[in-house]
Amino acid sequence: MGGGGGGGSYTLGDTRALEEAAKEELRQGAGERKNVFLSFVVEDVSEVNLLRGQAKNENSEIEFNDWSVREPYDSDRASYIKQKIGERISQCSVTVVYLSDKTASSRWVAWEIEESLKRGKRVIGVHKGSTAPATLPSAIKQHGIKVVPWSKLASEL
Numbered sequence: 001m002g003g004g005g006g007g008g009s010y011t012l013g014d015t016r017a018l019e020e021a022a023k024e025e026l027r028q029g030a031g032e033r034k035n036v037f038l039s040f041v042v043e044d045v046s047e048v049n050l051l052r053g054q055a056k057n058e059n060s061e062i063e064f065n066d067w068s069v070r071e072p073y074d075s076d077r078a079s080y081i082k083q084k085i086g087e088r089i090s091q092c093s094v095t096v097v098y099l100s101d102k103t104a105s106s107r108w109v110a111w112e113i114e115e116s117l118k119r120g121k122r123v124i125g126v127h128k129g130s131t132a133p134a135t136l137p138s139a140i141k142q143h144g145i146k147v148v149p150w151s152k153l154a155s156e157l
Contacts, residue, residue: 036157037089037121039112040098047128048098051150082111089116094157097140099127099147104135113139124157126150 040048089095095116103109116123117139125140125147127133132147140147148156 035092037092037095037112037116038098039095039109039116041100041102041106041109043102044098044100047100051098082115085112086115086119089119089121092121094122094124096153097123097125097137097145099125099133099136099140101133101135103133104137106137110137110139113137113143113145117143124148124153126153 038048038052089112095112097103097109097113113123123143123145125132125136125145126149127147128150130149136147139145146156
């Protein structure tokens with residue numbers, strides 16, 4: 001037997017009013033938290049999870065939107081994955097690239113940086129500790145992307 005929602009009837013005007021109220025609430029809340037696309041290599045997932053945990057704090061101004069890719073860059077599914085990642089990047093205001101010694105060799109991270117820039121998104125590189133990794137993705141250097149310690153990220157957004 002099927003379940004159902006509460007009864008009631010709605011007119012088209014009621015629906016539009018509800019939709020407008022929801023849009024206004026989103027506009028008002030938009031300035032409070034930044035929706036961030038997080039780019040990283042899968043080998044850094046443990047460190048990235050710590051950063052995600054910090055952002056879940058209710059006092060944080062950051063909300064991460066990430067799409068962890070475990071698929072090879074040239075796989076049969078790459079075009080589908082790129083489409084989905086592109087959709088996520090479009091929804092965000094900024095792309096944050098987590099930098100480690102492994103990041104420079106990732107073709108996915110390079111593609112995500114280029115795609116973010118192509119879509120007009122700001123890109124910021126972040127690293128743990130006080131010193132950036134010795135080797136950075138070429139797109140970071142090529143586009144003069146700012147690199148900051150994780151502790152300074154919120155002030156850069």
